[in-house]
Amino acid sequence: MRIKIINRSHHALPQYATEQSAGVDLRANLNSPVELRPLERCLIPTGLYMALPKGYEAQVRPRSGLAAKRGITVLNSPGTIDADYRGEVCVILVNLSSEPFVIEDGERIAQMVIARHEQAEWEPVEELDETERGAGGFGHSGVK
Numbered sequence: 001m002r003i004k005i006i007n008r009s010h011h012a013l014p015q016y017a018t019e020q021s022a023g024v025d026l027r028a029n030l031n032s033p034v035e036l037r038p039l040e041r042c043l044i045p046t047g048l049y050m051a052l053p054k055g056y057e058a059q060v061r062p063r064s065g066l067a068a069k070r071g072i073t074v075l076n077s078p079g080t081i082d083a084d085y086r087g088e089v090c091v092i093l094v095n096l097s098s099e100p101f102v103i104e105d106g107e108r109i110a111q112m113v114i115a116r117h118e119q120a121e122w123e124p125v126e127e128l129d130e131t132e133r134g135a136g137g138f139g140h141s142g143v144k
Helices: 064-070
Strands: 004-007 023-027 034-036 041-045 048-051 056-061 072-074 079-081 090-095 101-103 108-116
Touching (some): 064 072
Antiparallel strands (some): 023 108, 034 101, 056 108
């Protein structure tokens, strides 16, 4: 799939790390480091602008290493970038650790996955078909 992209960052375009990688790393595009204090959130620019094809979205997700090692995650995870959005791709990071974290220019801050989606056409009805699960949710299947 070809996606039109404008790169106004100081960095190369995002790349897949391996042949079977689902996502590309997004890098911070900063003029100076940003300190993220515990429980603080911040909008971090990437310098990237893109035009996704109709029927696709870009999902912005946390990087597992930053989350596990430093407690840094994407606040609205996954964040959705719609096909008709033409602004800069930015990432809302939050520091869930007890230590400040400094984000440097070029740091890999999130990953982005391109995914196909459908739009629903709602069909109002008076009742739904029965299933084995029914209305059970939030722990309904028990602990095994």
